[in-house]
Amino acid sequence: MTVETPENPEMPETSDDSVDTAAETGTTPTADHSHDDHGHGDEPSYLTYGMEKGLLSFIKSWLITVDHKRIGIMYLISVLFFFAVAGFTAIAFRIELLTAAPDFMSADTYNKAFTLHGGIMVFLVIIPLTPAALGNFLLPLMLGAKDVAFPKLNLASLYVYWLGAALLVYAVLGGGFDTGWTFYTPYSTTAQGPITWALLGAFTLGFSSIFTGLNFIVTIHKMRAPGMGFFRMPLMLWALYATALTQLLATPVLAITLLLVAMERIMGIGIFNPDLGGDPVLMQHFFWFYSHPAVYIMILPAFGIISELVSVHSRKRIFGYGAIALSSVSIALVGFLVWGHHMFVSGQSELSGVVFSFLTFFVAIPTAIKIFSWVGTMWGGSIRFNTPMLYTLSFLFLFLIGGLTGLFLATMSTDVHLHDTYFVVSHFHYVMASGAVISFLGGLHHWWPKMFGTMYNETAGRVGAVIIFLGFNLTFFPQFVAGSRGMPRRYHEYVKEFEGLQAMSSYGSFILAAGLVWVLCYLLYALFKGPKATDNPWGAVTLEWETATPPIEHNFHHTPVCVRGPYDFPEIDESLSDGKH
Amino acid sequence: MSGLPSGTVLDSVREGSFWFPPDASTTVQYVDPVFYYILALTTFFFVAIVGAGAYFAVKYRKRSDADRTHPSAGSHRLEAILAILPTLLMATIFWFGFRGYMNMAIPPSDAMEIRVTGQKWFWTFEYPNGARFSTSETETRAADGIETALVVPLGKPVKLLGSSRDVLHSMFIPAFRVKKDVMPNRYTVVWFEATQVGTFDFFCTEYCGKDHSRMISKVIVKEQADYDAWIAEELKRSSGPADGSKLFAKGGCAACHSLAGEKGVGPALNGVFGREEAMADGTIIKVDENYIRESIVNPTAKVVAGYAPVMPPFAGTFSDEELDALVTYIKEQK
Numbered sequence: 063m064t065v066e067t068p069e070n071p072e073m074p075e076t077s078d079d080s081v082d083t084a085a086e087t088g089t090t091p092t093a094d095h096s097h098d099d100h101g102h103g104d105e106p107s108y109l110t111y112g113m114e115k116g117l118l119s120f121i122k123s124w125l126i127t128v129d130h131k132r133i134g135i136m137y138l139i140s141v142l143f144f145f146a147v148a149g150f151t152a153i154a155f156r157i158e159l160l161t162a163a164p165d166f167m168s169a170d171t172y173n174k175a176f177t178l179h180g181g182i183m184v185f186l187v188i189i190p191l192t193p194a195a196l197g198n199f200l201l202p203l204m205l206g207a208k209d210v211a212f213p214k215l216n217l218a219s220l221y222v223y224w225l226g227a228a229l230l231v232y233a234v235l236g237g238g239f240d241t242g243w244t245f246y247t248p249y250s251t252t253a254q255g256p257i258t259w260a261l262l263g264a265f266t267l268g269f270s271s272i273f274t275g276l277n278f279i280v281t282i283h284k285m286r287a288p289g290m291g292f293f294r295m296p297l298m299l300w301a302l303y304a305t306a307l308t309q310l311l312a313t314p315v316l317a318i319t320l321l322l323v324a325m326e327r328i329m330g331i332g333i334f335n336p337d338l339g340g341d342p343v344l345m346q347h348f349f350w351f352y353s354h355p356a357v358y359i360m361i362l363p364a365f366g367i368i369s370e371l372v373s374v375h376s377r378k379r380i381f382g383y384g385a386i387a388l389s390s391v392s393i394a395l396v397g398f399l400v401w402g403h404h405m406f407v408s409g410q411s412e413l414s415g416v417v418f419s420f421l422t423f424f425v426a427i428p429t430a431i432k433i434f435s436w437v438g439t440m441w442g443g444s445i446r447f448n449t450p451m452l453y454t455l456s457f458l459f460l461f462l463i464g465g466l467t468g469l470f471l472a473t474m475s476t477d478v479h480l481h482d483t484y485f486v487v488s489h490f491h492y493v494m495a496s497g498a499v500i501s502f503l504g505g506l507h508h509w510w511p512k513m514f515g516t517m518y519n520e521t522a523g524r525v526g527a528v529i530i531f532l533g534f535n536l537t538f539f540p541q542f543v544a545g546s547r548g549m550p551r552r553y554h555e556y557v558k559e560f561e562g563l564q565a566m567s568s569y570g571s572f573i574l575a576a577g578l579v580w581v582l583c584y585l586l587y588a589l590f591k592g593p594k595a596t597d598n599p600w601g602a603v604t605l606e607w608e609t610a611t612p613p614i615e616h617n618f619h620h621t622p623v624c625v626r627g628p629y630d631f632p633e634i635d636e637s638l639s640d641g642k643h
Numbered sequence: 644m645s646g647l648p649s650g651t652v653l654d655s656v657r658e659g660s661f662w663f664p665p666d667a668s669t670t671v672q673y674v675d676p677v678f679y680y681i682l683a684l685t686t687f688f689f690v691a692i693v694g695a696g697a698y699f700a701v702k703y704r705k706r707s708d709a710d711r712t713h714p715s716a717g718s719h720r721l722e723a724i725l726a727i728l729p730t731l732l733m734a735t736i737f738w739f740g741f742r743g744y745m746n747m748a749i750p751p752s753d754a755m756e757i758r759v760t761g762q763k764w765f766w767t768f769e770y771p772n773g774a775r776f777s778t779s780e781t782e783t784r785a786a787d788g789i790e791t792a793l794v795v796p797l798g799k800p801v802k803l804l805g806s807s808r809d810v811l812h813s814m815f816i817p818a819f820r821v822k823k824d825v826m827p828n829r830y831t832v833v834w835f836e837a838t839q840v841g842t843f844d845f846f847c848t849e850y851c852g853k854d855h856s857r858m859i860s861k862v863i864v865k866e867q868a869d870y871d872a873w874i875a876e877e878l879k880r881s882s883g884p885a886d887g888s889k890l891f892a893k894g895g896c897a898a899c900h901s902l903a904g905e906k907g908v909g910p911a912l913n914g915v916f917g918r919e920e921a922m923a924d925g926t927i928i929k930v931d932e933n934y935i936r937e938s939i940v941n942p943t944a945k946v947v948a949g950y951a952p953v954m955p956p957f958a959g960t961f962s963d964e965e966l967d968a969l970v971t972y973i974k975e976q977k
Contacts, residue, residue, distance in 0.1 A: 169853050242850050248827065249810040249852060252953050336828030342811060343826065376703070377710070382717035407813065408824045409831045412748050416741055423733040427726060434725045435717070437692055440699035442713030447704065458696055466685035473681060473736050475673045475743030479820040482813060482848040546678070548664045548817025550848040553856035557844060635711035 107515065107612040108132060128213035129615060133220050134199030135513070140223065141187055141195050145499075148182040151175050153575050156537075156568040162558045172554040173240035180243035181260065185267050186227055188498045189356065192363035193309070194219070194274050196505050197302050199513060201278060203606035203613060204296050206287025206622040211280040219273035222266060229263030232256070242552065244353075247334035247345040251326045261324040268313045268320075271359070275309030278302055287605060289624035296604045296628040297386050301366025304390040308355045308362070308397065316352035319345065343409055350401035358397045360494050362390055364501035365432055368457055371504050372436045374602045375451040376443030379629040382435040389428030396425045406477045415474055422472040429465055433458065444633055449523030450600075453504030456531045460500060464492030467542065485545025488538045496534065503530070503581065510585070511595030515612040518588035526584070529577035536570025604628050659818075667839040667864065668819035673743030675820070681736055688729075747821065750834035754802035757793070761805070761812030761825045761847065762955065764854035765895045768793050774877040778860045779895035783888070789880075792861035793845055795837055796870040802834040808955040813849035816862055824849050827955075837864040854898070885965045887972020894957060894969070902976050909954060910947050913976040921948045935970050 106113070108131045112123030124132055155175045158167045167175065198216065202209050210216050233239055236256040241249055245264075250257055282303050286295065322333050323345065332338025334345045365386070373380045380386060402410060402418030436458060445451065467489045470476045480486060511517055540563040545551075549560045556564065598607040605622050606613075659665045662682075663675060758769035765779035776784070781791040795801045805814055805825035814833055815822040823833040847858035865873060891897065899908035910920075919929050923946045928934060937944055939961070942954035961969065 169856065173850075173853065173855070240852065246811060246850070249850070252810065252951070253852060254951055254953075336826070341828060377705075377712045379714065379716040381715070382722050385717065385722050406744070407822050409826055409829060412745065415744065419740065419744075420737055423730075423737050426733060427730055430729045431722065431726055433692060434722070437696045437699065438717070438721070440696065440703060442715060443699070443703045444705045444710035444712050445700055445703050447700075455696065455700065459693060462689055462692060466689055469681050469685060469733070469736060470678065473677060473740030475740045475747060476678050476681065477740075478744065478747060478822050479674050479678075479817070481822055482815070543662065546662045547659065548815070548844060548846070550815060550846045550856075552850045555856045557859075629716075631712070633710060633712045634714050636714050638711070639714045 105610075105614045107610065108615050109135075109514070109612050111615050126217070128209065128217050130198050130202050130210050130213065130216055131513075131613060131617075133216050134195055134197070136220055137190060137198060137223070138195040140220075140227070141191050144182050144186040144227065145191075148179050148187060149575060149578065151179045151182075153571060155179070156571040158554070159556075159564050160568045162556050162561050162564075164555055167554070169554045170240065173552070174234075174238035176552060177240050177242050178234060178238065181230065181264070184243050184356070185264050186223075186230065188360045188494055189267075189271055190223065190274075191360075191498055191502050192367065192505065193278070193302060193305050193359070194223070194270075196367070196502065196509065197278065197305075197363060198274070200298065200509065200606055201281060201302055202285070203512075203609065203617055204299055204604055205281065205285055206290065206605040206618065206624060207281065207285040208616050208618070210277045211284055212277050215273050216277050219270045219277070222273065223270040226263050226265075226267035226270060229259055229266055233260035233263060244349060245320070245323055245345075246349075247323060247326070247340075247342045248336065250323055251335055258324050258327050261320045261327075265317050265320045265324070268317045271309045272313050275306035275313070278306035279310065282306075287622050287624045293384070293387070294624055294627055295387075296366075297369035297380060297383065297390075298363075298366035300387040300390050301362045301364075301369070304394040305359055305362040307391070308359050308394045312352045312355035312359070312398070315348060316356075319348035319352065322348075343405070346405055346408055347401065347410075350404045351398075354401040354404065355394070355397045357490075357494065358393055361497040362394065364457070364461075364497045365390060367501045367505040367508075368436060368454055369432075370602075370604070371450050371454045371508055372439045373629045374508070374600050374631075375448065375454065376440050376445045377601075377631045377633040378439050378441075378443035379627070379631075379634065380435065381438030381441070382431070383627075383629075385431050386435050389431050393425060393428050396421065396428075400425055403472055403477075406474055407481050419472055419474045419477075423469075426465070426468065426472070433462060433465070442638075447524075448520060449518075449527055450504045450508035452524055452527040452531075453500055453507065456527060457496060457500045457504060460492055460496030460531075460534060463539075464489060464494075464496055467492065480545060482551055483545035484541040484549045484551055487551050488541035488545060491538045491541075495538075500530070500534070503527075506585075508600070509606075510588070511599050512606060512611055512613070514589055514592075515595055516588050516592030517595045517599065518592055519584055522580070522584040526577055526581040529580060530574060533570050533572075533574030533577050537567050537574050538570070540564075540566040540570075601631065603630055664817040665839065665841070665843065666818065666820075667841065667843055668816075668821070668835040668837050670747055670820045670835050671838075673746050673820070677736075677739045677743055680739060684732055684736070747834075750802040750832060751800045754800035754834050755796075756802045756804055757795075759793070759803045759805045759814060759825070760808060761814075761851075761858070762808040762895055763810065763852055764847075764858040764898060766793075766814075766845070766847075766858070766860055767893075770874060770877070772874060772878050774874060774881045775893075776877065776881065777893045777895060778858075779898065780889065780892045781860075783892045790861075790863065792842070792863045794863045794865060794870065794873055794877075796867045797837050797840055797864050799867070800834060800836045802832055805831045805833070809953070810851050811849045812847045812851050812858065815846040815848040816843060817846070818843035819862070822848060837862075840864050840866060885962075885968035887968040887975075890961065890965055890969050891972055894960065899954070909950055912973050915976070916974045922946065923948045923950075923952075932970050932974070935973055936966055939966065939969065 108129055113120045155172055158165050158172055233256040239255045239257045239260045241253060241257055282299060325331050326334055330338060332340045334340040334342050369380055369386055400418055400422045402414050403422045406415050471480055471489060507523055544560050544563040549556060595611050597611045608622055609618050756771060760767040765777050767777040769775040776791060778791055784791045803814060805823060807825045807827045811824055811826055813822060813824045819835040821833045821835050823831045825831055841864055843862045845860040845862050847855060901907050901911040902913045904911045904913055915930050917930060919927050921927055928945060940958040941956050943952040946952045
């Protein structure tokens, strides 16, 4: 891919046929810039425009911006703030769990703490982490577009996110709630506390997610740069596309479910409460109909990031582009048919269990294909072990464990023993924390120079990646053993036998937290004091690297034209081809 | 494991293997072999994939800026093999899990049935001969020198017919590898046949609120003769004259109702008799025998102001004679 730049910047609209074509399609009319008297070189970056009018109006220019990059950065800051809150909560209850007996938390506080951790991590952090923060910044740039299709809707999604977050925070400050992030009935319809506010918070956050998903689907369909067919899109865009489909189709079901639970609390309508003729298991069906696809909302963007990183830093075309692209979409679709595997012991019929178990194995296959493809991409490459690549390797290791341990849970007889134990806790942390958070950290380091125009210290970055990898494994691996030995989840006190494994897990979490704080420190340093980054430090060939660093407000001076595949690196030696594909 | 010095992690967990608690029921055959089969397959693929990744990472590490890379963009044949092979292997995993699950789901027709009722935050066990007790009585029974646990005979199929009086709970016996949620609106079943005499854990594994992690008990497996002696003794206890304080413990009343004036999930009950209480609908009611009795069998009929209508009804739980004893006991609390 490249940008076809007119020879003479003074007369852009007449110099190049392809740009004219682009102007007609309405992507980035170059004429917009022709009234700009400044040379393109001194145009302020998206981070700083509006600064000359004073601090207040600068802040205002951020808050009312419709620039997808600024919205992405504001999402990033918000999400990282809540990540810190949820992380510190986790450290607090890991300290409590160091010993089998109650230490400094009451049972009530502990229950509220794990609910807070789960609720924030799922609804406020992992779901928006990559799509809304990184995705918002990257998607139009990678498409070669000026912005998303509906910039105001994009800003609205951020404000809706803040509103939902405020409702959840209100529920926490107003006494907290202890239902678990799953809100299972009839506990959630009968327990005391500001649960209705929490339900409304999660309900509201769903709309933020829907807005983003809708925006991304339309943008990808309508605003690809000239020359960029669907199969020339970077795999990150395929992943965001599949994610957006899932967000759009699954989130309304969660919204309805949460609303019904809230109405049950307020009005006693009797959908889920057996005293009124309702069925508590129905709520679990509704809930997992969303929340299983939600796992793919969390993990598909990770697949996109890893596909980009592994090819750019191996200097190789991705192994099996079509397989990765289509497997993302097939995961998104099959992911809708497996929700009942969360309910093998919940009292659903045996027949349902069998069908859901069977279908669950089908969703494992496209995931396996992706892992083979990423490893295959490294074959014959020229691999750089920089920070993004270390996170990529870390992701492959951790996600492989997460994926493979899923087989124990998809299998009906073993799931009966493992269900609702620490084995499950560990499994979904290997999938979601490694999947979403480790890949996000890899992506953040990869796109950091483009986002902020500075470089971080490479050694500090590698040290951070290694600390996080070690801390993560020490935290969660012992939980597999504890779980299969019978340790139930959500236990404030536990039988003495598990103390050793629990303590290992707690010490691991301290290391993990230290690693994350370390990353925050050197990134903040880099933000203010780091050396200036070049436009394309990794030698990537996707469109986001063709613009200035950091990008200008409208992304590109001229509509870029996509003339080659997203992974056609200059190092690739076509003469080595053995004729096979 | 045995070679490790004492005080290490592995030393602190009980007997059993690295991955599993003790195996004490016939259900183990449907779980452990399948677990180890999956473990072998996944370990193989994990080592193969991580090994390949590590090998490529070293072999194809960047050596200079002049490096040239291979133009391959994948191989349909290799991709097809890597899709079909795991599919076939996963089909075998599914089959073993399915077969095991079906065996676990269907109890033999001659299984002895024990009713298990979950309630925040204790279990009630009811035996075919009528013997009945709750884990909320653990302390009072311990004072009499009696253990409180689900006692089952060795080598005989036992079916637990589970239900709940309030929210969801779940019966989990790790050593037996069985688990099932219990619900307020239907019965669920687990069955097992114990293969080893001893004491094992019985956990609640469906989150149920404040004392979820205290809703734990034990399973005691006894030889048939010992079991017969125990159940005869237990029946004698269950059918003795109704004792209000024991019924108060058996019903788990103390979980929500203090007898020392502290406000809990429900109001404290000492001194309540004869007092005038404001109800949630604004009416004032003088607490008499009828109100106490009604509040036990149909608690949401008249709820004291300031409390949520969350108490489950106890209609059918206590006989008339037992209700009389309970009302008398509550009257006596000053």
